[in-house]
Amino acid sequence: MSSELCVIGCGDAFDAIEASHAAIDATRVWHFIRLDSTDEIQRGAEQKMAHLATSTVRMFAAVDAAALNHARFELYGKLRLLGYVGDTLIHPGAIVDPAAHLGENCWVGPLAQIGPGCRIAANTFIGAGARLDADVRVGMSAWIGAGSSLGRGAEIGNHSVIGNDARVARGVLVGRHCVLESPVHYRDAIADATFIHPDFPGTVRVYSPPPARRAPGRRA
Amino acid sequence: MRSRMPPSAYLSPEWFGRERDLLFRRLWLFAGLKTMLAGHNAFITRNICGIPVVLQNFNGELRAFENICLHRSAQLQWESVGRRPLLCRYHGWGYDANGAVSNIPLQEELYRFPEAEREAMRLRRFALRSVGNLVFINMDAQPLPFEEQFRAEFIESLESSSSAYDGEVITTTWKGHFNWKLAYENLRDANHPRFVHPQSLAKSVNFVAQVDDALVTEADIDPAPEQARAVRRALLQRFSWGGPDAALDRIIPYAWRDNVERWGNDDSYFNWLVYPNLHIASSDGGHSFIVEHHVPVNPERTDLEIYWMTATKRRLYPYSCTTLLSLMHESKVVLGEDVRIMEAVQAGLHDAAPRAIQGAYEAMNRLIERWYLDVMEHGGEI
Numbered sequence: 001m002s003s004e005l006c007v008i009g010c011g012d013a014f015d016a017i018e019a020s021h022a023a024i025d026a027t028r029v030w031h032f033i034r035l036d037s038t039d040e041i042q043r044g045a046e047q048k049m050a051h052l053a054t055s056t057v058r059m060f061a062a063v064d065a066a067a068l069n070h071a072r073f074e075l076y077g078k079l080r081l082l083g084y085v086g087d088t089l090i091h092p093g094a095i096v097d098p099a100a101h102l103g104e105n106c107w108v109g110p111l112a113q114i115g116p117g118c119r120i121a122a123n124t125f126i127g128a129g130a131r132l133d134a135d136v137r138v139g140m141s142a143w144i145g146a147g148s149s150l151g152r153g154a155e156i157g158n159h160s161v162i163g164n165d166a167r168v169a170r171g172v173l174v175g176r177h178c179v180l181e182s183p184v185h186y187r188d189a190i191a192d193a194t195f196i197h198p199d200f201p202g203t204v205r206v207y208s209p210p211p212a213r214r215a216p217g218r219r220a
Numbered sequence: 221m222r223s224r225m226p227p228s229a230y231l232s233p234e235w236f237g238r239e240r241d242l243l244f245r246r247l248w249l250f251a252g253l254k255t256m257l258a259g260h261n262a263f264i265t266r267n268i269c270g271i272p273v274v275l276q277n278f279n280g281e282l283r284a285f286e287n288i289c290l291h292r293s294a295q296l297q298w299e300s301v302g303r304r305p306l307l308c309r310y311h312g313w314g315y316d317a318n319g320a321v322s323n324i325p326l327q328e329e330l331y332r333f334p335e336a337e338r339e340a341m342r343l344r345r346f347a348l349r350s351v352g353n354l355v356f357i358n359m360d361a362q363p364l365p366f367e368e369q370f371r372a373e374f375i376e377s378l379e380s381s382s383s384a385y386d387g388e389v390i391t392t393t394w395k396g397h398f399n400w401k402l403a404y405e406n407l408r409d410a411n412h413p414r415f416v417h418p419q420s421l422a423k424s425v426n427f428v429a430q431v432d433d434a435l436v437t438e439a440d441i442d443p444a445p446e447q448a449r450a451v452r453r454a455l456l457q458r459f460s461w462g463g464p465d466a467a468l469d470r471i472i473p474y475a476w477r478d479n480v481e482r483w484g485n486d487d488s489y490f491n492w493l494v495y496p497n498l499h500i501a502s503s504d505g506g507h508s509f510i511v512e513h514h515v516p517v518n519p520e521r522t523d524l525e526i527y528w529m530t531a532t533k534r535r536l537y538p539y540s541c542t543t544l545l546s547l548m549h550e551s552k553v554v555l556g557e558d559v560r561i562m563e564a565v566q567a568g569l570h571d572a573a574p575r576a577i578q579g580a581y582e583a584m585n586r587l588i589e590r591w592y593l594d595v596m597e598h599g600g601e602i
């Protein structure tokens with residue numbers, strides 16, 4: 001593992017990592033680049049790392065769940081395209097079973113528990129005190145809020161946000177691009193692009209037209 | 221001037237039943253968005269005037285049927301939006317674009333319907349009209365012509381603006397505890413935003429309530445005469461209008477707006493009021509739209525089915541659904557303020573409540589009341 005790591009971003013996750021970096025790994029050389037807001041990502045924030053060599057420095061994009069985690073995904077993607085390799089950071093107070101697998105640019109907050117057989121795809125953040133039982137699968141660029149729990153075998157789709165203190169029952173499938181902000185117990189499958197928020201008593205859904213069919217024999 | 225509307229018009233289940241029969245089952249009503257019906261077998265289901273309705277795409281043709289299987293009365297489509305053939309889950313009866321039974325599994329073995337009887341089996345079909353991206357239906361066996369409910373220039377404006385809606389839509393239902401008529405009365409009251417929305421809508425838009433003297437005189441003619449059909453329809457056309465409503469001081473240049481093809485170039489707040497129960501607005505000069513459908517559930521309950529969409533995308537962008545989510549949260553503030561005030565009005569109503577006192581600027585609502593009561597009291601054709 002590279003001894004140098006640059007954490008770039010803003011928000012609560014960035015603050016938490018900066019505050020606890022010495023406890024995470026006191027032997028590394030840490031760089032912190034704090035962005036004013038996620039707007040900076042669109043304005044070339046990756047250039048702020050230009051002085052750090054891709055061969056010797058790893059990166060960590062630390063941005064909260066803004067725009068269904070697309071803001072963090074955009075920053076992470078830009079840095080990957082520049083040649084940086086992402087790291088994964090686990091707070092020393094978290095418990096991660098050795099048989100769990102985490103992709104790069106994942107953050108596991110303090111007191112979070114990740115059970116055996118869990119597979120967490122890249123760029124997913126797991127908040128403080130979250131509990132993931134055995135064999136949970138979480139897609140790329142997701143956000144698992146503080147204090148939430150995912151029952152054994154639950155699956156969370158790409159870019160979805162599980163709000164603080166929400167509970168997803170054992171084996172429940174949550175689709176892509178979902179936001180489950182109400183801190184309740186979700187016992188049934190949740191379709192792609194579903195938003196459940198305490199401000200909106202009814203379920204909120206996003207519908208998209210089916211993709212246009214290509215003419216036969218033509219390539220994209 | 222006292223309102224003509226008795227409190228029972230907002231409270232009575234019997235009155236509500238008459239409204240369904242005399243008004244809603246005769247008028248063209250909004251039923252859904254065409255973009256949600258894209259592709260063969262795409263469908264949406266609704267409950268309109270207590271009747272389950274399915275709108276289904278048959279190879280590009282949109283049709284509206286009663287969503288009930290002719291065999292054992294099971295609903296044919298269950299989900300609110302989906303894509304599957306018009307096929308009953310109970311015993312597998314299938315239906316074609318004309319509502320005819322196209323397949324009865326085990327017909328010869330178990331049912332043995334004579335051919336003539338089978339051919340006569342038809343789902344109840346409703347008239348359907350698409351205007352741009354808006355789909356309307358009429359449940360009357362002999363529907364009034366669409367062009368006699370809405371003026372030509374209004375239809376044109378609806379068609380043009382709704383054709384600009386993007387196909388990605390965020391939707392939810394809000395359960396309001398008020399009578400549906402309070403919604404149209406509130407929407408046609410340009411004097412309420414400064415009091416109900418001082419920290420939200422009224423901060424960015426200055427709606428100006430005006431008095432039309434000729435309209436005041438017309439609306440005050442009393443008692444309401446029993447109207448001939450042509451007069452009723454001419455009046456009805458005037459209850460729906462739309463276009464730029466108020467100038468916007470500025471349009472915030474959010475990044476997502478670069479990704480959509482704005483409808484027009486007018487820096488205005490647009491409103492389209494579609495009688496009886498549809499409201500469409502664009503609060504940002506044609507960059508995005510909200511469609512509010514006020515669905516009467518009972519005299520004191522109205523479901524607000526709401527759709528938000530941007531104007532058509534110029535290019536796909538990855539955070540488009542979060543743009544819709546933020547539009548929803550933004551307009552939820554204004555909508556919440558309206559719902560609270562309408563619920564407060566409803567909560568104050570009782571059988572012996574005094575009738576509302578209306579001012580000159582409320583002449584359009586008075587005219588609608590007169591027309592509405594004429595229909596409710598005398599029946600007859602609209």
